[in-house]
Amino acid sequence: MKQKCKYCDGKGHEIISVERCSECKGTGKSKSVDLMALSEKNLDSFLSEGSSCQRCNGKGEIVSTNKCEYCEGKGTFFYCDKCKTPIFKENVEENLCQNCKSKQSVHFLDDSCTLEEVEVGKLYHGKVNSLPPFGAFIDLNSRIRGLVHTSNIDHPLEENSNVVVLVKEIKQNGNMDLIPKKIETYNKIEVEKTLPLVKSSELEQFIGKHVRVEGEIIQIKQTAGPTIFTVSDEDGLISGAAFVRAGERAYEDILSDMVVSA
Ligand SMILES: [Zn+2]
Ligand SMILES: [Zn+2]
Ligand SMILES: [Zn+2]
Known part of the structure; x- marks a missing residue:
């Protein structure tokens, strides 16, 4: 997400110093003007306002700035779409920070979801419902239940504990084959029935x-x-x-x- 750079307030630079122009003593007006060199139009404005100081462009002050190093003078900056931390230039295209990019997405199914919202190959959050001798029943929500077969259990599962599971297969009859995954940090994706x-x-x-x-x-x-x-x-x-x-x-x-x- 592109936003105004907060380090420079969107200006693209930081102001280092503001000094009074020594040429015009801060008035912004020029002292000496070659009247002969002025065109008729310039002469009119010179007569009504005076000529502006060349050094400060009539502003009366000299502003020294430094290009903002965060946004490289652009005034805008990218923030991670997920965690909102600033992203540095090299991965701007992805809109995600390194941290969020490397995390896997785990889907949390709302109770409105049915098997239609479950996709093979994706990770889901579940709860261990029971531990029959042949494996573990995992609830993905109050109405979707799958099975982790004993052969796929590589770490002990406890009843009522939360697990992350990979959906390996959904059979014709709706039975689901799950594989537990040991993942501690992930992007949580909440899924509701559409x-x-x-x-x-x-x-x-x-x-x-x-x-x-x-x-x-x-x-x-x-x-x-x-x-x-x-x-x-x-x-x-x-x-x-x-x-x-x-x-x-x-x-x-x-x-x-x-x-x-x-
Ligand atoms: Zn000046
Ligand atoms: Zn900036
Ligand atoms: Zn992030």
């Missing part, structure tokens, strides 16, 4: 399925039972009921941009 976005007019076709609707909350009504949210998208209105306890407001933090399942 539900199809459906308009209110198409909702009927998706009864019984999980979908995503997007719209503006136009009414929140608390009944003696559930809380009724009315959402408006460009096609119409959708009412959704949410229930915690009778008469209790559900999703207290929801004010707009709600995502509901129907």
Whole structure:
């Protein structure tokens, strides 16, 4: 990510000193001018404002600067997209610092995820569910479970401990073969299920399925039972009921941009 260099505040240089111009004594105006050398136009401006000092360009001061060594005078600087530390020139193209680049990505599956979000060859975070004699059952979330076969266990696993596993194979029947990996530092990637976005007019076709609707909350009504949210998208209105306890407001933090399942 490219941002303003914070070492030079985006100027590309640091100011070392500001001195009063000795030529014009800080006035910015020239003392001696060859009137004959001035054109008519210059003469007009000379008569109204005086001629500006050649040495300081009329500023009255001489500013000495040093090119910023961090941004090499560009005024912008790259920061690692992941950890936000400054990146030095040699790996600017990648937008990741050395540290983040060398780390592997471990996927953390949200409970909404199903096997569709699991890919062979990727690393996942899991929890040891149980240790049958033939290996270990690992939960990737509350509904996805895979097996590490005894032959693939190279370090002891404990029940309820966190593990990083590599998905070796997903069989036709949904059984997953996992290999535990000893990885301590990694990039955490949170994965949520991507539900199809459906308009209110198409909702009927998706009864019984999980979908995503997007719209503006136009009414929140608390009944003696559930809380009724009315959402408006460009096609119409959708009412959704949410229930915690009778008469209790559900999703207290929801004010707009709600995502509901129907
Ligand atoms: Zn000057
Ligand atoms: Zn700089
Ligand atoms: Zn980084």
